[in-house]
Amino acid sequence: MQKGHRLQFHCQACEAPVIFSVLDGKERVTCSGCERKYAFDDESLLRHLRQFEALCRQIHASEEILGNTSIAIDVGSHHVKVPFNILLTRLSSVIELNMNGKKTVIEFRIEPLKDVPEALSYHH
Numbered sequence: 001m002q003k004g005h006r007l008q009f010h011c012q013a014c015e016a017p018v019i020f021s022v023l024d025g026k027e028r029v030t031c032s033g034c035e036r037k038y039a040f041d042d043e044s045l046l047r048h049l050r051q052f053e054a055l056c057r058q059i060h061a062s063e064e065i066l067g068n069t070s071i072a073i074d075v076g077s078h079h080v081k082v083p084f085n086i087l088l089t090r091l092s093s094v095i096e097l098n099m100n101g102k103k104t105v106i107e108f109r110i111e112p113l114k115d116v117p118e119a120l121s122y123h124h
Contacts, residue, residue: 007053009099009106011036019109022049038099045097049106052095056108059093 008019016033020026028039040046059066063085070081093108 006109007049007106008109009104012100012102012104022046022053045099048095048097052093052106053108056093 006019006021008017010016011018011031011033013036014031014034016031018029018031018038020029022040027041028037030037040049066084069084071084071087073080073082095106096103097106098104
């Protein structure tokens with residue numbers, strides 16, 4: 001698994017980010033904020049998470065070709081082309097799935113180190 005690619009959702013108990021990857025083979029993840037455990041034992045949920053993670057990885061891996069691709073939007077008589085690479089840098093990849101009976105937004109994090117302030121990422 002390529003470093004830096006993870007899925008994330010907010011803990012249903014304390015709202016802390018829970019960062020994980022279904023490709024790690026772990027069936028359980030633990031919230032770092034409150035120690036709540038989440039089990040990925042529902043085969044449908046696991047299948048959707050794997051598909052979402054694979055889709056996001058493929059989009060990231062196809063960055064070179066997508067740099068030459070646009071998404072066309074027609075609004076009335078207006079036709080606007082948005083370069084796909086702008087969409088990749090401006091939009092988040094998210095999926096909403098049912099976890100423990102609640103709808104949960106799961107995000108794909110390509111470069112989580114960019115989320116951390118520089119002072120916190122400095123190593124002595």
